[in-house]
Amino acid sequence: MDYTWHFQIVWDYRAVFIRGAIVTAQITFWATLIGLTLGLALGLMRRSEMVLLRAPAATFIELFRSTPALVQLVWIYYSLPILTGLQLSNTASVSVGLGLHAAAYFGEIFRAGVNSISKGQWDAARAIGMSYSQSMRRIILPQAIRRMIPPFINEFASLIKLTTLGSALAVYELLHEANNLINSTYRPLEIYTVLAVAFAVIIYPIIYASQRLERKWQLRQ
Amino acid sequence: MKEIMIKARNVQKSFGTHQVLKGIDLDITKGEVLAIIGPSGSGKSTFLRCMNFLEAYDFGEIWLGDQLVGYRKSASGALVKDKPARIAAVRARMGMVSQNFNLFPHMSVLENVIEGPIVVQRRKREDAVAQARSLLDRVGLSAKVDVYPETLSGGQQQRAAIARALAMNPEVMLFDEPTSALDPELVGEVLDVMRALAADGMTMVVVTHEMAFARDVADRVMMMDDGNRVEIDTPEKIFTNPSHPRTAEFLQRVLR
Ligand SMILES: Nc1ncnc2c1ncn2[C@@H]1O[C@H](COP(=O)(O)OP(=O)(O)OP(=O)(O)O)[C@@H](O)[C@H]1O
Ligand SMILES: [Mg+2]
Numbered sequence: 001m002d003y004t005w006h007f008q009i010v011w012d013y014r015a016v017f018i019r020g021a022i023v024t025a026q027i028t029f030w031a032t033l034i035g036l037t038l039g040l041a042l043g044l045m046r047r048s049e050m051v052l053l054r055a056p057a058a059t060f061i062e063l064f065r066s067t068p069a070l071v072q073l074v075w076i077y078y079s080l081p082i083l084t085g086l087q088l089s090n091t092a093s094v095s096v097g098l099g100l101h102a103a104a105y106f107g108e109i110f111r112a113g114v115n116s117i118s119k120g121q122w123d124a125a126r127a128i129g130m131s132y133s134q135s136m137r138r139i140i141l142p143q144a145i146r147r148m149i150p151p152f153i154n155e156f157a158s159l160i161k162l163t164t165l166g167s168a169l170a171v172y173e174l175l176h177e178a179n180n181l182i183n184s185t186y187r188p189l190e191i192y193t194v195l196a197v198a199f200a201v202i203i204y205p206i207i208y209a210s211q212r213l214e215r216k217w218q219l220r221q
Numbered sequence: 222m223k224e225i226m227i228k229a230r231n232v233q234k235s236f237g238t239h240q241v242l243k244g245i246d247l248d249i250t251k252g253e254v255l256a257i258i259g260p261s262g263s264g265k266s267t268f269l270r271c272m273n274f275l276e277a278y279d280f281g282e283i284w285l286g287d288q289l290v291g292y293r294k295s296a297s298g299a300l301v302k303d304k305p306a307r308i309a310a311v312r313a314r315m316g317m318v319s320q321n322f323n324l325f326p327h328m329s330v331l332e333n334v335i336e337g338p339i340v341v342q343r344r345k346r347e348d349a350v351a352q353a354r355s356l357l358d359r360v361g362l363s364a365k366v367d368v369y370p371e372t373l374s375g376g377q378q379q380r381a382a383i384a385r386a387l388a389m390n391p392e393v394m395l396f397d398e399p400t401s402a403l404d405p406e407l408v409g410e411v412l413d414v415m416r417a418l419a420a421d422g423m424t425m426v427v428v429t430h431e432m433a434f435a436r437d438v439a440d441r442v443m444m445m446d447d448g449n450r451v452e453i454d455t456p457e458k459i460f461t462n463p464s465h466p467r468t469a470e471f472l473q474r475v476l477r
Contacts (some may be wrong), residue, residue, distance in 0.1 A: 124323035128337035129313025
């Protein structure tokens with residue numbers, strides 16, 4: 001087989017890739033923000049002694065962890081306007097959907113991190129008269145966050161990859177822009193190759209950093 | 222008549238169906254050093270943890286001065302769980318030192334000691350720091366003020382934990398086997414600090430397996446067995462002529 005590669009095409013259309021990358025970055029940013037805030041709340045709720053807090057958090061988390069992200073996105077895309085009356089743009093809807101998806105995973109990371117701190121630390125904090133929230137903020141979370149960072153980074157990397165699901169909802173992120181380009185240029189190999197390399201270049205350093213941190217902190221314990 | 226610092230009446234506690242405290246009565250006077258001894262599993266730690274309500278007792282009453290610990294009397298006279306803020310406030314009046322030190326590993330020794338005064342008592346930072354430095358000096362750690370706990374020996378960690386508890390200016394100090402996690406050669410330095418504290422007139426409740434310490438430093442020794450207070454008396458009486466066979470048997474075993 002002699003196939004002549006034409007990477008020049010990709011370079012000619014670089015503006016399209018950059019446009020797509022910006023949308024991908026926006027979705028990642030908002031989804032991370034929603035995921036972290038809601039995830040912290042879910043993680044804390046799931047640790048609560050009150051069933052009224054614990055049960056909804058557990059249901060949410062398990063529901064989102066046991067269904068495909070694409071199904072979640074499509075469902076949210078169609079049902080959000082009906083349920084809330086809010087007409088979101090496609091990009092916003094995908095950001096919210098991935099944010100909820102990420103919240104389920106971040107919530108579990110928070111919970112596991114907090115649970116990994118020994119009971120003696122709670123005792124010591126409470127023995128000097130700290131309230132629950134003081135103990136959490138000053139003593140438990142600062143220690144737990146260290147252990148949360150490596151799994152958090154992993155989750156963040158999958159979140160970036162999940163943004164490609166936005167193409168199914170006509171969101172002009174990287175994959176969607178790439179597909180459009182293929183339709184006009186008929187150069188799928190070049191374009192998908194560059195796309196894969198672009199994701200790898202962004203994500204591999206993140207995974208590498210997470211592994212380094214994990215090793216460093218394991219050594220220190 | 223000496224002022225009563227801690228008063229326990231018929232204190233009971235169960236974990237599930239297992240009754241761990243079976244109705245303990247105790248008066249501790251101001252400035253007194255009380256040692257609690259007894260076999261493993263007899264409920265010593267649980268009783269100590271009920272005093273500052275780290276463990277909620279199910280029945281009976283524990284008083285710190287004129288403050289009921291952990292509960293308040295409702296209009297009908299029944300006891301109901303107190304508000305978290307009031308429980309925290311009564312806890313802050315008691316210092317606690319546990320077997321495993323439990324220093325905060327993400328804070329330097331100094332930060333460990335000023336944490337409670339600044340965050341809980343809302344004292345000025347410079348006052349808290351000045352007091353912390355003098356306390357750390359008192360427990361022989363003035364050279365370790367800025368290091369992190371992980372770099373300290375067990376004995377040093379325990380002395381830092383004592384300084385952290387003292388920084389709250391507690392009315393009572395509760396110790397749960399403060400030396401039992403230490404290498405034998407480090408036990409002495411911690412007991413010396415506790416001796417000095419007792420000599421200064423601090424009210425202390427010390428759960429301990431160090432019989433020499435109980436004999437030399439305690440004003441009274443309480444023997445516990447199977448969730449009961451078997452006897453309570455002066456060290457001379459307990460160690461030379463215990464009135465209960467369980468005490469004699471226990472002492473024979475540990476003093477061998
Ligand atoms: N959180 C808990 N849940 C269930 N059982 C508990 C709990 N804490 C203590 N117990 C049980 O209560 C009993 C008394 O325990 P406690 O720790 O008070 O004994 P102790 O006298 O301090 O013993 P030791 O000398 O070994 O420290 C033990 O049988 C123990 O297993
Ligand atoms: Mg014990």
